[in-house]
Amino acid sequence: MNEFNSHQxxxxxxxxxxxxxxxxQQINAEIKDFMETLPSPIVLQQYNSILPNTSERIIxxxxxxxxxxxxxxxxxxxxxxxxFKQERYERRLxxxxxxxxxxxxxxxxxxxxxxxxxxxxxxxxxxxxxALVFLFxxxxxxxxxxxxxxxxxxxxxxx
Numbered sequence: 001m002n003e004f005n006s007h008q009x010x011x012x013x014x015x016x017x018x019x020x021x022x023x024x025q026q027i028n029a030e031i032k033d034f035m036e037t038l039p040s041p042i043v044l045q046q047y048n049s050i051l052p053n054t055s056e057r058i059i060x061x062x063x064x065x066x067x068x069x070x071x072x073x074x075x076x077x078x079x080x081x082x083x084f085k086q087e088r089y090e091r092r093l094x095x096x097x098x099x100x101x102x103x104x105x106x107x108x109x110x111x112x113x114x115x116x117x118x119x120x121x122x123x124x125x126x127x128x129x130x131a132l133v134f135l136f137x138x139x140x141x142x143x144x145x146x147x148x149x150x151x152x153x154x155x156x157x158x159x
Contacts, residue, residue: 037062091139102132 038044038059047054105128113121 095139098132098135102128
């Protein structure tokens with residue numbers, strides 16, 4: 001008898017679970033209808049029957065929302081372009097300063113090597129050249145990474 005009661009409870013639980021799932025599907029379908037930009041024509045007609053000109057107001061609201069989304073997307077693209085230009089300017093400035101520093105260290109190393117100590121001059125000059133090489137390598141790796149990130153951002157915007 002105990003087995004019969006447990007079997008009956010299991011069937012009741014399954015039936016309740018199926019009913020709950022059906023109700024959830026109905027709720028999800030109703031929510032989906034209102035998640036769209038515009039309600040279905042039937043719903044618009046029902047709104048109009050309750051309050052005249054409601055469908056025109058809803059359509060105007062959807063148009064304003066779409067216009068707002070377009071403006072925000074344009075602002076995002078403009079901000080990304082501005083950021084890209086700023087990064088390019090900073091990279092160029094870094095290259096100019098790095099090149100200047102390298103040239104100055106080579107010249108200073110040469111002058112010191114000629115007038116004072118050959119060892120100290122070669123150390124100062126080679127340090128400048130090594131710094132230029134590392135600057136160039138680091139800059140190219142960073143620009144490759146930034147171009148990859150920018151490419152990912154652009155694909156997100158398009159979709």
